């Protein structure tokens with residue numbers, strides 16, 4: 001795909017080589033190719049449009065070095081711009097509270113429960129924390145069992161109240177339990193919900209208000225398409241979340257939703273999920289993600305586990 | 307929703323007093339299709355078809371454009387017989403009728419099985435569930451809840467056991483029980499994991515020891531909010547299990563599930579069901595006209 005895009009751009013930019021500079025006329029076709037590549041990678045089409053006009057500004061007047069193919073120059077420009085857009089430095093999570101309260105949110109099946117387990121494992125092993133996992137999904141069949149199994153796998157206690165239908169009460173009780181038992185991190189798993197489900201959005205907003213988390217995370221399936229912007233926007237409006245988690249990146253999706261979400265809510269992407277097992281968690285690196293969206297492969301990130 | 311409701315308004319303005327659909331109208335149309343995950347290739351195809359018809363028929367009103375669009379998209383879907391079924395019926399000649407449900411992680415396989423069990427039972431069929439996801443945390447418990455809810459038997463082993471063995475057991479029991487339909491739940495797996503895909507092929511094959519033409523149906527579940535990756539999913543699951551039908555879930559959200567138009571354009575797999583919620587009844591038989599209309603609402 002990278003070669004493909006690069007080749008296409010070479011072709012589109014061929015004529016301008018003689019000019020020695022990228023010009024308005026010649027850049028148009030190129031930008032169309034870039035936009036198409038981004039939309040194919042599931043970047044929201046509006047954002048792809050805006051993005052290419054920024055790239056155009058940067059491209060115009062650039063000298064095409066004889067050593068470098070113009071297509072490669074464009075790809076580099078695009079890549080750098082994508083990397084910057086996704087937020088330069090890797091962002092950490094806020095663990096300043098005693099206990100630090102972390103709230104999970106997201107659509108159905110995005111990977112919240114699995115990620116809760118991974119994060120607990122990560123904080124326990126890498127940061128020496130004593131986390132408590134909290135089961136606040138009162139809807140999904142066997143949701144509590146699932147978190148219990150996950151907790152067992154990572155050796156972290158799970159707080160649940162079978163039969164209690166009030167997630168606000170469960171979270172409050174869990175925090176009290178954490179304080180009494182010396183847990184310094186509380187990770188609250190919630191039910192999946194659609195952004196258009198008013199009752200469910202109010203529910204999580206109530207949990208959020210009641211417990212005032214130090215860190216609210218929005219968990220997104222990296223295979224999400226154009227709709228990613230709508231959900232991210234609504235969840236952010238309701239929760240003003242602190243960071244994004246991109247899951248299922250062990251697949252072959254390009255993951256353009258990462259760009260869409262970052263552009264729409266301007267919140268850092270903090271971690272990625274790279275498998276179903278509890279150690280399949282990694283820090284997010286914007287540059288690697290840019291490579292991936294452009295189809296340049298992302299092997300390093302999969303090898304270098306956090 | 308506001309932005310979508312205004313689409314035809316915008317188009318009306320754009321075409322007012324014009325004899326033909328212009329750039330602006332086509333741009334709007336392109337935006338609607340792309341933002342529904344239809345994909346660039348298929349979108350261009352649809353736009354071209356409309357341009358040609360406009361040139362030929364001397365297009366006039368927006369009502370007609372609406373109609374033409376519906377026809378064009380429905381024609382793409384028709385290539386696969388999508389949307390021709392009207393109820394939750396089963397072919398009469400195969401008993402038990404075995405449906406194996408596959409897909410990537412978290413798309414809604416188990417939930418769809420629960421809903422199918424409900425609908426099949428309601429139409430008087432004897433249903434059996436097979437818990438062949440022995441991997442995901444509490445996957446068996448989850449299917450058990452659905453079995454209890456719908457009051458249908460479930461065949462299961464313990465976590466970590468061989469999924470092919472569970473599938474084998476399920477089909478054997480179903481024959482003994484004189485069941486009409488068997489629903490096999492499988493673990494979610496990403497299609498680029500070679501070993502997991504091979505395991506799925508094995509799960510499929512093992513059922514043929516008891517019923518030579520089983521599974522009669524391999525249902526690939528796609529999450530309606532999935533983007534272009536759905537193409538790879540359709541391709542790789544078909545390679546491993548010869549997918550025969552699709553279910554598209556979570557269409558109760560804002561995602562339009564347009565990727566199935568592109569998939570129908572490229573693969574010969576009909577869409578049979580759509581998921582529109584988490585409850586027992588929240589499964590519908592796919593209707594292509596309603597589906598197309600949902601883009602422009």
Ligand SMILES: Nc1nc2c(ncn2[C@@H]2O[C@H](COP(=O)(O)OP(=O)(O)OP(=O)(O)O)[C@@H](O)[C@H]2O)c(=O)[nH]1
Nearest residue numbers: 108109110111112113114192248273274275411412
């Ligand atoms: N391959 C892969 N699978 C993942 C990853 N993260 C989660 N999963 C799988 O995705 C599916 C859904 O994950 P869950 O953790 O249950 O998702 P959830 O958001 O809690 O789902 P609900 O509670 O139903 O909303 C499961 O099969 C997980 O094993 C990942 O990074 N890679």
Ligand SMILES: Nc1nc2c(ncn2[C@@H]2O[C@H](COP(=O)(O)OP(=O)(O)OP(=O)(O)O)[C@@H](O)[C@H]2O)c(=O)[nH]1
Nearest residue numbers: 108109411412413414415416417494556581582583
């Ligand atoms: N809103 C909505 N949610 C759905 C729909 N179908 C499934 N879900 C939810 O999506 C989540 C995942 O569903 P599952 O049935 O567990 O998905 P799965 O494909 O079996 O997942 P794995 O076995 O982990 O791969 C659950 O929270 C379901 O309630 C639907 O049509 N609409």
Ligand SMILES: [Mg+2]
Nearest residue numbers: 112113137190
């Ligand atoms: Mg969950």
Ligand SMILES: [Mg+2]
Nearest residue numbers: 415416439445
């Ligand atoms: Mg399942």
